Amino acid sequence: KTTVTRLLSRLYEVGKGEITFDGTDIRSLPLTELRLRIGMVLQEPFLFTGSVGYNISLGDEAAAARMEAAAAIVGADRFIRNLPGGFGEEVRERGSNFSVGERQLISFARAVAFDPEILVLDEATASVDSASERLIQQGLRGLLAGRTSLVVAHRLSTVRDADRIVVIHKGEKAEEGTHDQLMARKGLYYRLYQLQFRD
Secondary structure, three states: OHHHHHHHOOOOOOOOOOOEEOOEEHHHOOHHHHHHHEEEEEOOOOOOOEEHHHHHHOOOHHHHHHHHHHHHHHOOHHHHHOOOOHHHOEEOHHHOOOOHHHHHHHHHHHHHHOOOOEEEEEOOOOOOOHHHHHHHHHHHHHHHOOOEEEEEOOOHHHOOOOOOEEEEEOOEEEEEEOHHHHHHHOOHHHHHHHHHOOO
C-alpha cells in the first residue's frame, strides 16, 4: 500500500506500466513540478529546526500567505495559538518539543498551505489520538472536496467517507466500493470494521 504512494510521488520509479497525472505519464514531469502538485502526509511527519510557521510554509511566500488559514482548516491553530511564540515558536530538532499529534497537525497544515491538486495521506492518522483524528477529519472534509485524494489507512474511520475504498489484502485488491457497499457485502472490509468498532 505504501509502495503506491511512493510510486505516485516518484520516490520509487515505475518499473512496468505507467502512472498518469491528467493524462501525462508522471515520468515526463519534472520532479519539482510533480511534488508541488502532490501533497504528501506520512505517518511520521518530519519537522525542521526553525519556527512553526517555517515548518508549514517551508519559506515559500505563497504557502506563508495561506499558513494561518491552512492551520485553521486542520485544527492546528488551536494549539499553535496557545504556544508562547505562536507561529514563531521554535521547533527543536525533528519537532521533539511537540507531541506526535501536534507534529502531524503541523504536517497537515503544510500540505494544505501548498494547495496541492492531489493529496496523499499515508497512514497519516495512525500516530494521533482519537481526539486529534476527529479534529483532522473535520478539517480535511473541506480540503478534500473537489480534490483527488489517496488515503492509505488501517484506521477505517479515516476512509469511511471516501468516494471509493479499495481494500488491499496480501498485496492484492480484495474488495472495492463505498463504505455502505462494502458493509453490505459482509466481506473483509466488513469484518475489519466490526473488529475496530466493537463496543
